[in-house]
Amino acid sequence: MGLFDRIKRAFTGEDKVVKDQIEEKEEQIVFEKYDRGMEKTRKSFSDKISDLFTGWREVDEDFYDDLEEVLIGADVGFQMTLALTDAIRDAVEEQNVHKPEDVKRVMLEEMVAIYEKDGQASVDLIENPNGPTVVLFVGVNGVGKTTSVGKIAYNLKQSGHKVLMAAADTFRAGAVEQLNVWGERLDIPVVTGIDQGDPASVVFDAVKKANAENYDYLLVDTAGRLQTKVHLMAELAKIKRIIERENPNGIQEVLLVLDATTGQNALTQAKQFNEATEITGLVLTKLDGTAKGGVILSIRHELDIPVKYIGLGEQASDLQVFDAEKYMYTLIRDLLENV
Structure with missing residues (x-):
């Protein structure tokens, strides 16, 4: 059927x-x-x-x-x-x-x-029985990236997983503070570094902690910039090399966070980021605040990348695992x- x-x-x-x-x-x-x-x-x-x-x-x-x-x-x-x-x-x-x-x-x-x-394609985050599943969150500023990290951490913890977060967006002080607030609210530890410091060093410390203390998931918030694809690729490549070296299982997920209210601009961003780094899934935020949710159809048609989460409200539980049948x-x- x-x-x-x-x-x-x-x-x-x-x-x-x-x-x-x-x-x-x-x-x-x-x-x-x-x-x-x-x-x-x-x-x-x-x-x-x-x-x-x-x-x-x-x-x-x-x-x-x-x-x-x-x-x-x-x-x-x-x-x-x-x-x-x-x-x-x-x-x-x-x-x-x-x-x-x-x-x-x-x-x-x-x-x-x-x-x-x-x-x-599967919309579930990969669960690795042999070590922590590392999830990198990428996307431009203002799309709700840091909030998505916190909400997905909430969902994973509610499912019984041991979760760690890393504030690797060291260039925006507000992002570190925001993730710390989520950490306190959810009782989930957050690995941070110094302001304007090297994001890769934060990821290094976080991967070490995740492995040493047997975390199921490490969620990494990265800097939200798309000034040049070369710069983005170099920064993400450095983070990936560190994770691959320090985590025996390598990187399992790279989630691109997009703002549904931008409509077709979200599709353009997805194409640009996918050229810069291999995206394994999409998080579409603010769907409840727009009439442009049809963009999911074009994303599905033009990009071989599954939508994994959609934002249907302000509460942590409103960031839902994407269900194509319910959506359609x-x-x-x-x-x-x-x-």
């Missing part, structure tokens, strides 16, 4: 297993977080698509031109828009559909199909009636 069929069954209540899962208290809380956190994105996307079908005429070139304009306006992205429009055009012709509800169904089916066609269900739910 494909992702669209599972979403449709969950919406109609036909699938008792899915319905029962949704009704379970813990699962329901997660759905409510997605529902609340994606409200602006869902409403904006649904309104744009609904307007497209208002005053229905026929499926012609003008319709596809309008569809492309709607999708780009919904921050689905240029490449994803072209791929989706072509897929919808082929499916409409193949299935010979003409009614607006059938065309809408085809559109939603193809959108879900394109999203899942390459399979969803929440995005298109308002459009499923009469489909």
Whole structure:
């Protein structure tokens, strides 16, 4: 059964297993977080698509031109828009559909199909049984990087893991102070260095501590700059060499933190950072504060990098492990009636 069929069954209540899962208290809380956190994105996307079908005429070139304009306006992205429009055009012709509800169904089916066609990579952080899993957090200033470190540390600790944090953004005093506040609030130790000091020395001390004291995870906050890709690559390469030397298992994760409110600029940042260093996953923050959540579709289509966490609110528990099925269900739910 494909992702669209599972979403449709969950919406109609036909699938008792899915319905029962949704009704379970813990699962329901997660759905409510997605529902609340994606409200602006869902409403904006649904309104744009609904307007497209208002005053229905026929499926012609003008319709596809309008569809492309709607999708780009919904921050689905240029490449994803072209791929989706072509897929919808082929499916409409193949299935010979003409009614607006059938065309809408085809559109939603193809959108879900394109999203899942390459399979969803694992969104879980790697858990290493032989030593600490080191997670580097990279991203430009202002995207919520340090806050994401604290929130993911909270989630890991809640799951029973022993967690250590490292304040390697030594060039911004506020970042060190902010991470220390998280550490005190969560009762998680933070390794720090001197102001304007070498970030790599902080990482060196943190890796030593993580190994000596048997921590499960070491979360490393790095400087948020993208002035030149050469400088970024050199700084991250130095940190990586130290971790590889001091930690027998090397680096397991490099998470890029992006601000969802920037829309397609987030995709541009992802491309730039991925050229500078190998990104293993994305953290998309502030999704609850924007109508540009469609950027996840373009990120999924253009980059072979999984979204691992999304920010659906201010609380620590609102940074959720990304669930593609919940995301797609929440995005298109308002459009499923009469489909």
